Amino acid sequence: MKTETNTAEHRPSSIIYRPSFFKATMAIVQKDLAAELRSRELLSAMLVFSMLVILIFNFALELDVKVRQSVTAGVLWTTFAFAGTLGLNRSMAVEKDRGCMDGLLLAPVDRSAIFFGKAISNLAFMLIVEAIVLPLYALLYNETRIFQPSFLGVILLGSIGYIAVGTLLSAMSVQTRTRDVLLPILLFPVAVPVLLASVKASGGLLNGATFAEILAPLNLLIVYDVIFIAVAFMVFDFVVEE
Amino acid sequence: MQSKPIALTILDIVSIIVLGVATYLALVFAPTELVMGDVQRVFYFHVGTAWVGLVGFVLAAVSGIAYLITKNMKWDRFEVAAVEVSTMFFFITIVLGSIWARPAWNTWWTWDPRLTTAAVTELIYIAYFMLRQGIEDPDKRARFGAVYALLGGLSAPITFMVIRLFRTIHPVVIGNASAEAQGGFDMTADMRTAFFFALFAFTVIFIDMMWHRIRLSSLQEKVEELKLNVSM
Numbered sequence: 001m002k003t004e005t006n007t008a009e010h011r012p013s014s015i016i017y018r019p020s021f022f023k024a025t026m027a028i029v030q031k032d033l034a035a036e037l038r039s040r041e042l043l044s045a046m047l048v049f050s051m052l053v054i055l056i057f058n059f060a061l062e063l064d065v066k067v068r069q070s071v072t073a074g075v076l077w078t079t080f081a082f083a084g085t086l087g088l089n090r091s092m093a094v095e096k097d098r099g100c101m102d103g104l105l106l107a108p109v110d111r112s113a114i115f116f117g118k119a120i121s122n123l124a125f126m127l128i129v130e131a132i133v134l135p136l137y138a139l140l141y142n143e144t145r146i147f148q149p150s151f152l153g154v155i156l157l158g159s160i161g162y163i164a165v166g167t168l169l170s171a172m173s174v175q176t177r178t179r180d181v182l183l184p185i186l187l188f189p190v191a192v193p194v195l196l197a198s199v200k201a202s203g204g205l206l207n208g209a210t211f212a213e214i215l216a217p218l219n220l221l222i223v224y225d226v227i228f229i230a231v232a233f234m235v236f237d238f239v240v241e242e
Numbered sequence: 243m244q245s246k247p248i249a250l251t252i253l254d255i256v257s258i259i260v261l262g263v264a265t266y267l268a269l270v271f272a273p274t275e276l277v278m279g280d281v282q283r284v285f286y287f288h289v290g291t292a293w294v295g296l297v298g299f300v301l302a303a304v305s306g307i308a309y310l311i312t313k314n315m316k317w318d319r320f321e322v323a324a325v326e327v328s329t330m331f332f333f334i335t336i337v338l339g340s341i342w343a344r345p346a347w348n349t350w351w352t353w354d355p356r357l358t359t360a361a362v363t364e365l366i367y368i369a370y371f372m373l374r375q376g377i378e379d380p381d382k383r384a385r386f387g388a389v390y391a392l393l394g395g396l397s398a399p400i401t402f403m404v405i406r407l408f409r410t411i412h413p414v415v416i417g418n419a420s421a422e423a424q425g426g427f428d429m430t431a432d433m434r435t436a437f438f439f440a441l442f443a444f445t446v447i448f449i450d451m452m453w454h455r456i457r458l459s460s461l462q463e464k465v466e467e468l469k470l471n472v473s474m
Contacts (some may be wrong), residue, residue: 165393172386185372189365190393193400200407220404227396230456235392238310238385 017108024109026052028117032091033124041091046083046129053079068141073203076137077158077195080130084162085184087125092170093116093180105240114155115236119167126159138185143206154218158198161225162191171239194228197221257389257450264267264290264443267436284342286436290444292335292360298328298448299363303395306388315463318384321391322374323455327448329367336360355405363399366394 021028036042057075061067095101095118104114134155138146144153166187173182188195200217268286275282302324309317339357340350351357370390377383429437 092375168393169388172373172389176383177378178371178372178376182372182376185369186390189369190361190397192362193397193404196401196404197407200404216407217404220400220407224397224400227400228393231393231396235310235389238389241385 004213010102019109021110021113024107024113024119025116028104028114029120031125032118032121032209035094036125037120042087042125043128045090046087046125047132049086050079050083050133051136053082054133054140063141068143069207070203071208072137072141073199076134077199079133080155080159081162081188081191081195082124083129083133084128084159084166085187086128088122088163088166088170088187089127089173089180089183091122092167092174096174101240103107105242111237111240112241115167115171115232118171119163119232120169123159123163126163127156130155130159143165145195145206145208150214151202154198154201154205154214154221157218157225158194158202161194161228164225164229164232165191165194168236168239171236175224177222194224195219197224246457247287250450250457253446253450253453256294258444260443261441264436264440267439272433272436273430278346281342281345284338286440287444288335288338288342289437290440291331291338293441294448295328295332295335295363297445298324298331298452299395299398302328302391306391306395309388310392311382315384319456319459320452321387322459323452325367325370325391326455327451329364329371331444331448332360332364332367336364353405353408355402356410358405359398360403363394363398366390366398368395408458427437 054075059073061071062190063071063075095104105111115129131184134146138144166183169186169190170183176182197220199215201214201221204214204217221228260472264286268283272283272286274280302321305317305321305324308314309321336357338358343352344350370387373390374387377386
């Protein structure tokens, strides 16, 4: 008995390498970005899909100057939401299919670091897609007001909220029988506030509203982001535990 | 196998009686509204069902939290019961509202905050059931259900606030109405009686149905257990 305790003492816990929360999160982000940089399958799918959605909207809504005035924000956010689910699904399915998730869960890091890692890399993918789609949209429709900082800020806030909920729900949906089909069904009704507030705020900005006029949707957007990042952070443990 | 408790049988009978009385109060006792006429009588059941639908949604989110903390399956049964019963009541609310809106607003549907929130809430409920259906492991099903009920409970009020930024024409009978509301009215004393009785009646019916649904879940679990025993 005594020898056992002795060996335990001789194996101090410091030998088990425990990276800090930030380091663990960044390691996951780095892994995702490196994998994407090599395969490019996620970003290319999201981008091509976004282009197709805009093309369809162009003819379905007859996007002439007058129509564009009122629907640009809606078209953009619909495109981002659809492309976003595509990316979220794929990014979590890859972890599940090749058993990477089990490896991540076995790692001696806080589970919420996994959540933040996945969320940050998902956000990075979404922002990259937006960074390509927005200039393209501006070019196609001569819509230079897209490049005002407050508009880009709204896009960022909206993407953060959407990805926070989306990462949590995609971790759930990949573990179900229906998988890919389920994510949009779970995500859209819960993400309605973030999408509508973003459309309201960014649409207002495109139509020359002042900052004070879009303050109400902007506030709700920030409230949504804070609440849902906090909740996702707290419940992610329950979603991945076996 | 336990038989149906006597208290539940009594509650069943009470539910039927209060539903009958509420119907009488709404259709006969309450005076006819001056402007809208008889169609206003939909209001009593509309608010009654909306009230329990909302209570059920809050209960589901709260029991979701309780499940995640305690990991006790009893909370999961409670949550499923709350969601299922409220889904039905919310659906009735929407249908009754449409019946009223057709003559009052001259349309079956409009994208008002309340209507939209009700529709989104109903969609969240449906997604909740689809999520549960896709999972075999009961523990995982309970965990995911709890998380989703919690997310839904948090996002529904924000949905309401966001859509209010767009516009509203829904009347507010209790409290202050917005200037654009159409179809509002003031209640007389008899209307108030019918109204509060309808709230009470639907609360009783809601409790009765919850009880039945929770009991059904426990029986279901027992059957599963027995099946396992037989196969072993």
